[in-house]
Amino acid sequence: MSKVIVMDHPLIQHKIGWIRRADTGSKDFRTLISEIAMLMCYEATRDLELTDVEITTPICATTVKELKGKKLAVVPILRAGLGMVDGMLAMIPSAKVGHIGLYRNEETLEPVEYYCKLPKDCDEREVFVVDPMLATGGSSVAAIQMLKDKGVKRIHFMCIIAAPEGVKRMQEAHPDVDVIVGALDDHLNEHGYIVPGLGDAGDRIFGTK
Numbered sequence: 001m002s003k004v005i006v007m008d009h010p011l012i013q014h015k016i017g018w019i020r021r022a023d024t025g026s027k028d029f030r031t032l033i034s035e036i037a038m039l040m041c042y043e044a045t046r047d048l049e050l051t052d053v054e055i056t057t058p059i060c061a062t063t064v065k066e067l068k069g070k071k072l073a074v075v076p077i078l079r080a081g082l083g084m085v086d087g088m089l090a091m092i093p094s095a096k097v098g099h100i101g102l103y104r105n106e107e108t109l110e111p112v113e114y115y116c117k118l119p120k121d122c123d124e125r126e127v128f129v130v131d132p133m134l135a136t137g138g139s140s141v142a143a144i145q146m147l148k149d150k151g152v153k154r155i156h157f158m159c160i161i162a163a164p165e166g167v168k169r170m171q172e173a174h175p176d177v178d179v180i181v182g183a184l185d186d187h188l189n190e191h192g193y194i195v196p197g198l199g200d201a202g203d204r205i206f207g208t209k
């Protein structure tokens with residue numbers, strides 16, 4: 001069974017409080033999403049492997065730690081996942097970025113695929129799939145399946161707000177994928193929106209409603 005890691009860092013919780021407010025405008029919303037992604041990335045990468053490297057400081061020769069050279073990729077689920085990319089890249093600037101386009105049919109809540117462009121060597125990379133919202137889980141389950149179909153083996157999923165229903169569905173569909181969550185909310189409403197949630201993350205990032 002996959003790990004579900006819920007962030008308890010006070011800075012993350014404070015910033016999530018601000019993105020939930022209905023009167024937080026797009027400019028602040030975007031900034032906060034990016035900052036939260038950066039802080040979550042810091043926590044989500046704590047198990048990356050390190051290796052010893054010999055270097056010389058201005059004083060003497062010594063051994064330091066360096067990331068083991070595993071290649072990483074960030075894959076946002078469009079559109080809302082785009083808001084998390086800058087924050088992730090601020091922490092892991094050499095990561096490649098793939099894009100998966102999915103939107104949720106408003107009536108059936110089923111994900112509809114419209115785009116997929118991944119790094120050529122994505123099957124050799126450790127991949128962080130990012131989307132601010134995990135609601136029914138339909139979109140994230142489908143996006144991760146698309147990656148697995150391309151041969152990707154090491155996958156993590158990062159979201160800022162999750163519903164228990166979505167976490168359960170992710171764990172059932174992809175027990176090998178860790179789920180890193182900023183805040184675990186109460187439930188989904190009859191329209192498939194997370195309660196208390198923050199509304200439609202894509203619309204709030206891009207000002208489309």
Ligand SMILES: O=P(O)(O)OC[C@H]1O[C@H](OP(=O)(O)OP(=O)(O)O)[C@H](O)[C@@H]1O
Nearest residue numbers: 078079080103104135136137138139202
């Ligand atoms: O877990 P689910 O029930 O699948 O819902 C979550 C999905 O819904 C939102 O995307 P949306 O369909 O609104 O597309 P958008 O990012 O283009 O706004 C969100 O960003 C997730 O991708």
Ligand SMILES: O=c1cc[nH]c(=O)[nH]1
Nearest residue numbers: 135193194199200201
């Ligand atoms: O609450 C929700 C559910 C799905 N997608 C969103 O953007 N918000």
Ligand SMILES: [Mg+2]
Nearest residue numbers: 200201202203
């Ligand atoms: Mg949306």
